[in-house]
Structure formats: structure tokens, C-alpha cells
Amino acid sequence: MPRPILATIHTQALRHNLGLARASAPDAKVWAVVKADAYGHGIARAFAGLRGADGFALLDLNEAQKVRDLGWRGPILLLEGAFELRDLELCSRLDLWHTVHCEAQIDMLAAHKTNVPQRVFLKMNTGMNRLGFTPERYRSAWTRLNALPQVDEISLTTHFSDADGAKGIAAQMTAFLAATQDLPGERSVCNSAAALRHADAVALSDWIRPGIAVYGSSPDYPTHSAAHWGLQPTMTLAAKIIAVQAVSAGASVGYGSSFVADFDMHIGVVACGYADGYPRICPTGTPVMVDGVRTRTVGRVSMDMITVDLGPVPLAGAGSEVTLWGSARNGAVLSIDEVAVCAQTVGYELMCGLAPRVPVEVQA
């Protein structure tokens, strides 16, 4: 029998969340962001749930190839553009649209031999200070691109650093609007947080670029939960109890004896550990569901096992279902965001960190 652990990708939830993203910006087209192998879900596994998007945004050429191999004939956008000149040959061959964020990428385009001009997204650095031309240098970059026979339509894009938080997007919006006001071309500015929280950014958008919301995690947790936004979990990580220990008051559990029982209790040993992608840093008290009932982890996460308090589920035993995040069979949901906070991280990292040894099933 295989080790009792399984990740499930929920096609219907992907479809539902994509629909919510679309509803947040009804006049815009939607890029489903599928970088990092669809945020750890697997592009091929997520594809059925996301094929209602208007395009796929990603950054790895291999992933672009995967999307074409799945039969997608529509737009694909490279969010970081070309890394070297020969990438542009693949852009021509696979008909990829690509971001241009620096002069070197314009040089590559100028050197690219093609009869079919390429669609580009010219990126402005409005304050994130990762990629893009400053507002001052944006127009000259646009003019240079516009003069190239290798370039077809130029779209205008930027990325917000604080769409999920108190700082907001006002300063970045102002910079973007001022530098682009008389330039032609479609605009793309919204990640998930901007699409859900900022009507001014939505109003400007011809294309939105939601990632995390599509995968059922709240872009602004803990301010708002996934349930608040109506988002459904798209990945469930579940395992089973493989042993039960009766632990007396005063006895400890696991490495380092970090948990000591205050009273007699039953502990379930679960077939999931940090080698499966469950963060070792999760402390005692991290929420978990047993048979769809919320309880907590106790003691340290080890490589292949965690230990959980069976107090709230006295009937549970070997073989009982344990939901680390996602949906239980009884329909109860444990949001990945709640677990991520206990791990001092975000849902993005947990999804992306699902370990290769975990078998994955797609639920239609």
C-alpha cells in the first residue's frame, strides 16, 4: 500500500476562482498566472480548470512550451521576457508575447531575425524596484521599441508592491498614469490584490493578472480571508493517521520534547512531514483537521510525520483522514493561509513547496 498521503487539485475550484477574478474586472481580459508550475499545482493538472482564461502568464520557456503542448492556441505572456537572444526565436516559434523591462531586451529584439513582429508588454518600474523602466526612461524605451520592425503592438504594464496592504497603490498609479497618459496600447496593472481591492486599477486594466486568488488563497490575508472573497481551495493536502499514542500528563511528544502534555491525552501520528512540504517551523497549535474536525498539531514537525491532538475527535484512529490544508471529505475547509501564518509565510510558499514525493490527484 502506498504511504497514505495525497494532494488533490480541485478543477472546479480553479474554475470558480477564475470566475471570481473575472467578475472583479468584467471589462478586462484575464491572464491566469501559471508561473512556478501553476503555483505548485502543476500546469497540466490545473489546465482544465483554467482554460477559461484569456491567456496564460508565466516566466519559464519550458512552461510556455507545456501550455502549447496542452493545446492552448491563445495568448501566452512571459512575465520577465527574454533572458537571452535565442529566447526570442522560441517566442516566434511558440507565438509568445513577452515583457520588455530593460534596454538589453530591446537590444535583443533589434538583433532578432524575424518576419513576424512580436507583441510586447513594456514594463514600468513605478516603485517596486525589481523590473522595469523608470517613469523618466519609459517614453524613450517605448519610442525605441516602436521604431523596431520586430515589434508589433506595445502594451503598457507595471506591478504593484502594496496592493494588499495599507500603503496601497496610489503613488504607483499616479506615476504610471502620468508617464503613459498619451501612449497608445493596452494596459495591464492588476495582480490578485489589486483586482479585488482597487477599483481605480481595475478601471485602467485591459488585462488583469491574478495568480494567488485563482489558487484559492486570499491575497490580503489576514485582513480578509479566502472565505471573505468567496475563494475556494484549489489544493488539498491530506494524509492519514498511522498510529495513536496514549500520552500521560507530564510526558512529551516528538523531537526535543518540545510539547509536554498537561493532562492525559491521545495523540494521532500523521503520515506527513517536512519532506512532504509541510513546514517544519509550524509550532504546536497549528490548525489541522481530523475527520473534518479542527484540532491542532503538537510537538515538532519531523521529516515524515506530524503529531496531532485527538481531544476534539475522540473517535479518530488509525486510518482517519487528516487535512493539512484544503477541503475535508465532510466539506469543512482549512485555509492554506491559516497554516501559512503559523509557518511565518504566505499561502504562495506552501503551494509552491508541495514536495515531489507527494502523489497528486486531479478532481474533475
Ligand SMILES: Cc1ncc(COP(=O)(O)O)c(C=O)c1O
Ligand atoms: C508581474 C506579475 N503579475 C502578476 C502576478 C500575480 O500576482 P498574485 O499571485 O499576487 O495575484 C505576479 C506574481 O508575483 C507577477 O510577478
